[in-house]
Amino acid sequence: MKRRQNKDKGRDAAIVQFIGYLSNNSFPQPLSEEEEKKYIRRLLRGDEVARNILIEHNLRLVAHIVKKFESSGYDPEDLISIGTIGLVKAINTYDPKKGTRLATYAAKCVENEILMALRGAKKTRGEIFLSEPVAKDKEGNEVTLEEFLGTEPDAICEEVARRLAEESLKQKLKQLTRRERAIISARYGLSNGKRLTQHEVAAYLGISRSYVSRLEKRALEKLISGGVLV
Numbered sequence: 001m002k003r004r005q006n007k008d009k010g011r012d013a014a015i016v017q018f019i020g021y022l023s024n025n026s027f028p029q030p031l032s033e034e035e036e037k038k039y040i041r042r043l044l045r046g047d048e049v050a051r052n053i054l055i056e057h058n059l060r061l062v063a064h065i066v067k068k069f070e071s072s073g074y075d076p077e078d079l080i081s082i083g084t085i086g087l088v089k090a091i092n093t094y095d096p097k098k099g100t101r102l103a104t105y106a107a108k109c110v111e112n113e114i115l116m117a118l119r120g121a122k123k124t125r126g127e128i129f130l131s132e133p134v135a136k137d138k139e140g141n142e143v144t145l146e147e148f149l150g151t152e153p154d155a156i157c158e159e160v161a162r163r164l165a166e167e168s169l170k171q172k173l174k175q176l177t178r179r180e181r182a183i184i185s186a187r188y189g190l191s192n193g194k195r196l197t198q199h200e201v202a203a204y205l206g207i208s209r210s211y212v213s214r215l216e217k218r219a220l221e222k223l224i225s226g227g228v229l230v
Contacts, residue, residue, distance in 0.1 A: 074114075083114055086112060179215060
């Protein structure tokens with residue numbers, strides 16, 4: 001239970017960190033190969049500090065991948081939150097014995113998390129097509145959903161996504177205000193597994209999207225700084 005709580009804490013802290021770095025247009029530099037190996041060894045021994053360092057120094061990767069999905073029509077702030085969740089899952093499940101570099105594995109997990117959200121959004125509208133473009137590669141060529149699917153890291157991350165439980169977080173949300181609780185629950189699909197965009201939450205609550213964004217950030221900061229997720 002404690003480990004699961006730490007995973008939740010790391011996920012939400014990473015989202016808050018990302019927002020801060022994005023606001024300042026400055027992300028931590030990637031770790032050197034030796035530094036990365038050192039922190040991975042510590043991570044495998046259960047070192048939470050090492051885990052957080054690996055997350056923080058890979059946030060730039062999330063920003064890079066999110067840019068590939070700018071043409072998807074999905075809210076950029078939602079993509080950032082979703083992509084950061086994918087990064088945290090990657091750090092939590094990374095196994096160096098498989099021979100895949102952390103950056104490669106993390107990139108696939110981030111992409112997979114975003115793609116699952118896009119697929120879910122299209123499925124609710126009855127519009128999911130594997131041949132439909134969902135992103136662009138570095139040369140500007142359109143990339144289809146079908147081209148993203150089928151790799152081993154994708155399958156691993158999707159299995160992780162299905163198994164990650166949210167019950168403990170639901171209990172902790174009771175310490176937030178009613179509106180903060182409603183926003184976090186809707187944004188992360190805690191009630192029915194369906195994540196709503198900030199625009200959808202705003203429409204449902206009858207408030208502006210920017211206000212939803214501020215309340216979401218405040219709620220996550222409250223969960224962390226108040227020790228709710230410890």
